[in-house]
Amino acid sequence: MSALTLADIGHRYPDAEMSTLTGIDVDVEDGAMLAVVGPSGSGKSTLLRVAAGLQDPTTGTVLLDGRDVTGLPPEQRGLTVMFQQPHLFTHLNVLDNVAFGPRLHGQSRRTARATATKYLDLVHLTALARRRAPELSGGQQQRVALARALATERSVLLLDEPFSSLDTELRAAMHDLLAEVRGALSPTVLMVTHDLDEASLADRVAVLVEGRFAQVGPLFELYARPANVTVARLLGGFNEVPGTVEAGRHLSVFGEVTLPDACAGQGPATLLLRREQLRLQVPGALGVSGSPGAPGAPGRIVNVSQAGPRQVVAVEIGARPESGSGPRLRVEVELPLGQRSSPGEHVVVCLDPSHDVWAVDGHGAAPSRLLLA
Amino acid sequence: MSALTVTRSVRRNAPSALVLVWMLAPLVPILVWGFAARWSAPAVLPQDWGLVGWRQALDSGMYAALARSAVLGLVVAAIATPVGAMAGRALGWREVSYPVLIGLVLLAPVVLPPFAVSMGLDVLLLRLGIPETLAVVMVLVAFAIPYTAYTMRASYQSVDPEVEEQARVLGATPRQARTRASLPAVRSGLVAAFALAFLVGWSDYAVTLLVGGGRLITMPVLIGATASGTGREPALAALSLAAVIPPVVALGIVLRFARRRPSPVSIQPEVSP
Numbered sequence: 078m079s080a081l082t083l084a085d086i087g088h089r090y091p092d093a094e095m096s097t098l099t100g101i102d103v104d105v106e107d108g109a110m111l112a113v114v115g116p117s118g119s120g121k122s123t124l125l126r127v128a129a130g131l132q133d134p135t136t137g138t139v140l141l142d143g144r145d146v147t148g149l150p151p152e153q154r155g156l157t158v159m160f161q162q163p164h165l166f167t168h169l170n171v172l173d174n175v176a177f178g179p180r181l182h183g184q185s186r187r188t189a190r191a192t193a194t195k196y197l198d199l200v201h202l203t204a205l206a207r208r209r210a211p212e213l214s215g216g217q218q219q220r221v222a223l224a225r226a227l228a229t230e231r232s233v234l235l236l237d238e239p240f241s242s243l244d245t246e247l248r249a250a251m252h253d254l255l256a257e258v259r260g261a262l263s264p265t266v267l268m269v270t271h272d273l274d275e276a277s278l279a280d281r282v283a284v285l286v287e288g289r290f291a292q293v294g295p296l297f298e299l300y301a302r303p304a305n306v307t308v309a310r311l312l313g314g315f316n317e318v319p320g321t322v323e324a325g326r327h328l329s330v331f332g333e334v335t336l337p338d339a340c341a342g343q344g345p346a347t348l349l350l351r352r353e354q355l356r357l358q359v360p361g362a363l364g365v366s367g368s369p370g371a372p373g374a375p376g377r378i379v380n381v382s383q384a385g386p387r388q389v390v391a392v393e394i395g396a397r398p399e400s401g402s403g404p405r406l407r408v409e410v411e412l413p414l415g416q417r418s419s420p421g422e423h424v425v426v427c428l429d430p431s432h433d434v435w436a437v438d439g440h441g442a443a444p445s446r447l448l449l450a
Numbered sequence: 451m452s453a454l455t456v457t458r459s460v461r462r463n464a465p466s467a468l469v470l471v472w473m474l475a476p477l478v479p480i481l482v483w484g485f486a487a488r489w490s491a492p493a494v495l496p497q498d499w500g501l502v503g504w505r506q507a508l509d510s511g512m513y514a515a516l517a518r519s520a521v522l523g524l525v526v527a528a529i530a531t532p533v534g535a536m537a538g539r540a541l542g543w544r545e546v547s548y549p550v551l552i553g554l555v556l557l558a559p560v561v562l563p564p565f566a567v568s569m570g571l572d573v574l575l576l577r578l579g580i581p582e583t584l585a586v587v588m589v590l591v592a593f594a595i596p597y598t599a600y601t602m603r604a605s606y607q608s609v610d611p612e613v614e615e616q617a618r619v620l621g622a623t624p625r626q627a628r629t630r631a632s633l634p635a636v637r638s639g640l641v642a643a644f645a646l647a648f649l650v651g652w653s654d655y656a657v658t659l660l661v662g663g664g665r666l667i668t669m670p671v672l673i674g675a676t677a678s679g680t681g682r683e684p685a686l687a688a689l690s691l692a693a694v695i696p697p698v699v700a701l702g703i704v705l706r707f708a709r710r711r712p713s714p715v716s717i718q719p720e721v722s723p
Contacts, residue, residue: 158619164616169634177620177630178620235619
């Protein structure tokens with residue numbers, strides 16, 4: 078049984094023209110973690126607030142362990158939330174902040190503090206138990222907030238961009254801690270975030286676009302087979318190559334590219350190529366233009382940037398008459414370690430045959446139907 | 451101690467000392483008068499010292515007036531503080547429509563001349579048959595609410611409303627979220643608001659005299675009556691000194707809580723060590 082089920086959830090603010098959420102259906106299995114990613118204003122936080130009972134849905138139901146909790150207030154739902162800000166209670170010390178939930182659930186002060194100590198130990202902050210909240214650093218405050226949420230001993234934990242205020246290093250430390258907590262307690266987790274690194278902690282990722290789930294699945298699957306151009310753009314690092322599909326092949330500036338069996342259909346389609354799927358070669362080199370299995374397109378490097386130790390080059394590719402696409406296409410290519418290029422160089426952009434390719438129907442920004450059989 | 455250290459110490463403490471002198475200077479003459487038996491011009495100091503002023507003050511009903519003022523101040527504070535807290539929360543957390551209009555309505559009793567308001571309300575309250583003491587309390591509460599509401603508005607503005615939602619998702623009912631999460635966060639504001647409302651009740655003269663019909667003898671009314679006579683400077687000084695003590699105590703309490711005021715906790719981007 079799913080620990081948390083959101084069934085056909087819809088939400089619209091009074092007097093708003095558009096719905097914030099539409100037809101949200103998702104199950105989070107017991108002990109699993111689902112990350113909801115999406116651009117600002119996509120409805121992520123509203124979704125979490127609806128699940129928590131802080132906002133009522135316009136339509137749909139929220140089930141916790143099969144129990145309909147849609148009309149229940151937050152305190153009766155059996156879940157807890159950790160917000161972006163820790164909201165530690167400034168009149169209490171760290172220990173009593175963590176003991177706040179157990180005290181509300183009827184534990185004596187002594188028992189609640191014993192419970193709090195256990196969870197403070199889990200987040201490695203026992204030594205700071207007597208400190209006041211304002212005396213803690215940002216990372217320590219978020220650890221206390223996590224311990225306080227866990228100390229309620231509720232089975233479902235909702236995380237609302239919990240680590241986005243922290244710097245990169247502290248965020249990485251909190252990611253490790255969350256993984257540790259999941260290993261120790263196996264809570265069911267629903268996390269909303271705009272950080273794909275954070276989303277990678279989850280078992281599955283749901284992409285929320287304009288209040289609807291555009292795709293739900295493991296992150297690697299999203300990267301391998303984005304449902305549409307919008308999802309690909311949100312994930313980042315994709316080149317969009319317009320063209321047409323005929324008999325399982327995509328025709329574009331790259332020539333004919335054979336699509337996997339999962340892609341089907343006919344007509345206009347966008348080939349989605351990750352920048353590490355492309356290779357650069359100098360014109361005339363062996364196995365480049367025209368060689369079978371390695372479609373290529375000539376172009377000129379217009380920009381070079383650095384992504385960690387590797388160069389990322391932007392190449393402007395000229396149109397091929399048979400592709401029927403616009404006159405120029407700009408693609409980004411991540412070069413292998415050690416390979417270096419300069420702006421102005423004439424190159425051939427080739428597809429690395431060791432990678433699968435993926436195409437979705439339609440062109441442009443509008444969400445499009447996945448070309449799945 | 452080096453000369454440099456002394457100079458730094460003087461520079462550091464000079465502003466506080468000047469403020470103290472500014473506040474205490476008006477009290478020096480009444481302090482002297484309070485213990486003078488005879489002090490005729492142009493003498494710089496009294497010719498005779500004594501407690502005649504205090505005896506006269508006690509004879510005029512100082513204890514009863516002190517008690518009435520204290521009770522009046524406490525009752526006004528006890529009503530105006532929670533009302534102001536609710537108004538301040540609604541204004542500070544934008545829980546109401548037209549907050550500017552509501553803010554202006556709350557300010558009206560302070561903006562309008564108290565004598566005019568008192569006279570107008572006196573007529574109205576008399577027609578309604580409301581007992582004088584109750585009428586005084588009602589009017590003073592109306593005068594105190596702007597102070598409590600605006601103090602609490604500032605307090606609530608410094609606290610994120612999400613703190614109550616945080617408490618709710620930890621298992622608190624709406625009432626528990628208020629009493630255990632948000633109210634403790636505005637505790638210093640509550641103390642300041644209570645002290646201000648108490649002072650409104652404690653120090654009022656016009657409303658108590660006009661609406662109370664001269665039958666509710668509080669410290670300001672007694673001081674006013676004493677001041678209207680001649681040759682009663684020692685008694686007037688003793689009454690004034692007695693009347694100063696509660697406000698000073700209230701100020702001390704406010705300052706003590708102001709120093710302990712918890713700062714709102716929010717994460718600022720920080721650099722890990």
